[in-house]
Amino acid sequence: MLYHPDKHRDPELKRQAEQLFNLVHQAYEVLSDPQSRAIYDIYGKRGLDVEGWEVVERKRTPTEIREEFERLQREREERRLQQRTNPKGMISVGVDATDLFDRYEEDYEDMPGGFPHVEINKMHISQSIEAPLTTSDTAVLSGSLSTHNGNGGGNINLLLPSAVFYATVGPLVFYLAIQRLIIRPYVRAQKEQDLEKHRESSASDTARKRQEAESAVLLMQESVRRIIETEESRMGLIILNAWYGKFVTDSSRRNERAKVIDVTVPLQCLVKDSKLILTEATKSGLPGFYDPCVGEEKSLKVLYQFRGVMHQVLSPDGEALRIPKQSHRIDADN
Numbered sequence: 298m299l300y301h302p303d304k305h306r307d308p309e310l311k312r313q314a315e316q317l318f319n320l321v322h323q324a325y326e327v328l329s330d331p332q333s334r335a336i337y338d339i340y341g342k343r344g345l346d347v348e349g350w351e352v353v354e355r356k357r358t359p360t361e362i363r364e365e366f367e368r369l370q371r372e373r374e375e376r377r378l379q380q381r382t383n384p385k386g387m388i389s390v391g392v393d394a395t396d397l398f399d400r401y402e403e404d405y406e407d408m409p410g411g412f413p414h415v416e417i418n419k420m421h422i423s424q425s426i427e428a429p430l431t432t433s434d435t436a437v438l439s440g441s442l443s444t445h446n447g448n449g450g451g452n453i454n455l456l457l458p459s460a461v462f463y464a465t466v467g468p469l470v471f472y473l474a475i476q477r478l479i480i481r482p483y484v485r486a487q488k489e490q491d492l493e494k495h496r497e498s499s500a501s502d503t504a505r506k507r508q509e510a511e512s513a514v515l516l517m518q519e520s521v522r523r524i525i526e527t528e529e530s531r532m533g534l535i536i537l538n539a540w541y542g543k544f545v546t547d548s549s550r551r552n553e554r555a556k557v558i559d560v561t562v563p564l565q566c567l568v569k570d571s572k573l574i575l576t577e578a579t580k581s582g583l584p585g586f587y588d589p590c591v592g593e594e595k596s597l598k599v600l601y602q603f604r605g606v607m608h609q610v611l612s613p614d615g616e617a618l619r620i621p622k623q624s625h626r627i628d629a630d631n
Contacts, residue, residue, distance in 0.1 A: 313512035335359030384426050391419035419445040506587040513585045517566045533571035538600040539564045542589040556590040573620040
């Protein structure tokens with residue numbers, strides 16, 4: 298109803314409403330069909346694209362689709378584990394078949410049982426796996442087992458890269474220093490590089506979602522005005538300020554910039570009967586929201602008024618939130 302084009306007279310608002318209304322209509326068509334919904338829940342939008350390939354047979358039930366997805370997930374995890382551990386193994390067997398090829402044996406029929414004597418007299422088994430310690434260092438664990446004519450032996454070896462080896466055999470304080478001064482900064486830098494690449498690859502998608510969110514906020518203005526009037530008349534729930542994104546609360550990270558967006562209007566639009574209820578899901582998908590810091594931890598901070606009293610809450614992204622709550626109340630002393 299909020300995005301229905303007929304609800305808006307301004308030509309620009311009407312155009313923006315049509316775009317958002319089409320998205321809502323597409324979502325409704327998918328979610329109202331059990332099979333399409335099951336495919337979307339598992340595979341996302343690409344699962345609904347049937348051009349060139351089908352993810353599953355259309356006649357399958359949602360339960361069968363999920364079972365197929367879980368099977369594929371297990372296979373992917375096994376492949377990923379093999380890629381990380383790079384397991385290698387070798388088995389060699391020695392067979393004594395002298396009797397079979399002995400030219401001087403005149404008649405096999407004189408032998409007990411009438412068959413030549415063939416036996417396994419030696420065997421060697423070896424196996425190795427790799428364990429990544431950092432992005433550049435890998436430990437190798439290997440073992441072997443050999444037997445010959447009833448006698449055998451085995452061994453297990455652990456091969457570590459030089460830096461980690463010295464840290465292991467050296468004093469504990471030296472190991473901690475290596476971890477703090479070299480390994481952790483390097484891994485952190487790698488994560489930052491990966492995060493920056495992810496931001497660059499999703500920049501166009503983020504820009505599109507930001508535009509959709511800004512359009513949604515414009516279309517919400519009239520509805521929000523009516524909601525506020527209703528809530529004020531009953532001393533109900535008024536969202537004074539709301540921000541969504543990355544907040545810098547650690548004093549050691551004050552040099553970092555907070556990356557937040559104002560979501561006061563979208564949250565007020567979701568208020569119904571003096572209540573605001575958000576489910577356990579990322580809030581970047583809510584109407585009027587978008588992700589201002591892709592790949593980073595986000596929170597929702599809300600300053601609101603209920604029955605004339607100020608309240609405040611900081612909720613981690615992905616957690617359920619219910620407003621108002623007594624625990625959110627700001628005491629007069631504070």
